[in-house]
Amino acid sequence: MATPNALTNLIQLASNVANAYTIALYAADREEGTLTLREQLTLSSHFNSDGMFSIGEGILGEVALTREPRMEDFSGESKIELEWYTAHEEIKGMLVVPVVRRDLEGVLVVDSKESYSFTPKLQKLVIGFAEQMAWYLSLEKKNPTWIDGEPADFQQMLKWCRFLTDAPHRKALCERFMHIPRALIQCDATAVVWFDNDGRGRITHSKGWKHGLKTLTVESGIGICGACLDSGQPQLVPNTLQKNWILFSEEEAPEEFGSFMVAPIANEKRMQGMVLCASRSPRALKKKDLDKLTLMTAFVASSLDKIESKLDSSDFILKPNQKTFETSKNFLPIHITAFEEEIIKRNSPVSVVSLRASNANDLLPEDKAEQLDSLFDQVSTYLANEIDHLKLFIRYPDEGLVLLLIGVGEEEALLLEESLLNLLSEASFTLGGIPWEGEFDFGLSSFPADSEDLKQLIEISWSRALLPGEKTHG
Numbered sequence: 001m002a003t004p005n006a007l008t009n010l011i012q013l014a015s016n017v018a019n020a021y022t023i024a025l026y027a028a029d030r031e032e033g034t035l036t037l038r039e040q041l042t043l044s045s046h047f048n049s050d051g052m053f054s055i056g057e058g059i060l061g062e063v064a065l066t067r068e069p070r071m072e073d074f075s076g077e078s079k080i081e082l083e084w085y086t087a088h089e090e091i092k093g094m095l096v097v098p099v100v101r102r103d104l105e106g107v108l109v110v111d112s113k114e115s116y117s118f119t120p121k122l123q124k125l126v127i128g129f130a131e132q133m134a135w136y137l138s139l140e141k142k143n144p145t146w147i148d149g150e151p152a153d154f155q156q157m158l159k160w161c162r163f164l165t166d167a168p169h170r171k172a173l174c175e176r177f178m179h180i181p182r183a184l185i186q187c188d189a190t191a192v193v194w195f196d197n198d199g200r201g202r203i204t205h206s207k208g209w210k211h212g213l214k215t216l217t218v219e220s221g222i223g224i225c226g227a228c229l230d231s232g233q234p235q236l237v238p239n240t241l242q243k244n245w246i247l248f249s250e251e252e253a254p255e256e257f258g259s260f261m262v263a264p265i266a267n268e269k270r271m272q273g274m275v276l277c278a279s280r281s282p283r284a285l286k287k288k289d290l291d292k293l294t295l296m297t298a299f300v301a302s303s304l305d306k307i308e309s310k311l312d313s314s315d316f317i318l319k320p321n322q323k324t325f326e327t328s329k330n331f332l333p334i335h336i337t338a339f340e341e342e343i344i345k346r347n348s349p350v351s352v353v354s355l356r357a358s359n360a361n362d363l364l365p366e367d368k369a370e371q372l373d374s375l376f377d378q379v380s381t382y383l384a385n386e387i388d389h390l391k392l393f394i395r396y397p398d399e400g401l402v403l404l405l406i407g408v409g410e411e412e413a414l415l416l417e418e419s420l421l422n423l424l425s426e427a428s429f430t431l432g433g434i435p436w437e438g439e440f441d442f443g444l445s446s447f448p449a450d451s452e453d454l455k456q457l458i459e460i461s462w463s464r465a466l467l468p469g470e471k472t473h474g
Contacts (some may be wrong), residue, residue: 007039009158014129015041021113025133027106035060035107046087058083064107067098071118097127101134161299174205177275185289187277193218194273197374198433211253223247224262228274234263236290239282258282263293265301351413352457353403354443354465371431376401378429402458410446417442441465
């Protein structure tokens, strides 16, 4: 029997992120046309642990055949029958994704009794874990010796990846990359690059370099990092042949390295960052080292939203595409009333701050929507790292951002509003690569002073942001 450690750890990580009732991985046998349970973690006593399913039949089989994810909302269903249970369970939401590397390796199913739907961010996280499971299953087929035990460092690899994804914020994540265990990767220098919305990379953390890197930028087509940016693929130079390669920028001071590698931190939409490792010795870094670094950055990319916003798996940053909450499918992964019961009805203070771009009319009409998206993405990322009590962001409507602050009373919120004004006046934002000074109006409402209804609190806060001269209570 294959070792349980690697896949079990992956299943546990994915289950924690998704708050799953059941999560199960089924391995595919394409010759036999079957799906067989490989790993699972469930709270159900009715889980069918002996189930074997045919590719092309049922929910699991259809996903295996089409290789397309399937998501279902059962909140309005009175009774549903799911093939991985032997009896009825009150499941409210389900996500089934194919586990694919170069070919089909299996199917991963996640269901929940708490979530009515899986948010786009949560879908990306689950798909990211499925990709890591596919990586493991495909390598297992190539290395039959894994049947008697995983590679000696694989369990340590997963433990380290868990440590990376547990980072409370991006700064801590970067610092952890500076201390990759030498038992995993032996290198003499490390650097972490993050990309701004304009596509330019900044080196935020580095270790082991003779010269400073803070002033350098990474751009398309320049150096090994530029090649990684353009291709989206990891890069390895096992032997520099004593030549001076450009790593980051044409402005960098030469460093004597014998080998180096870089792996991207990227999702399906954009390059978020990358990690570069270098060694003074030629052939010190090999393909297996690049595979390890790529696994680390893939884990980080899968959970980067959680890391950047300092929120746990039950939190979210949302951008509804409708101006009313009733018609917005992305407003909350749980109903508003359920959210109120969990947060507001505990009699814990809650404050809602609306932030409106009052000079949005200065933007060109044809580019306004796209530029506002870019602006509020920057504002959200910036504030998430500055405000400890921030629970979620909501775009409302086109020109605004709503901040929900948990455990913050009215007086504290008034002081925080002043801090927000100072923070935003000091921050630098860019639109199309050009610095832009945003002007913002604020509106504040609080529970229980203004309302006990979350929707009303948001509307009150937003209406106050629209009133000139009345940007706070009273």
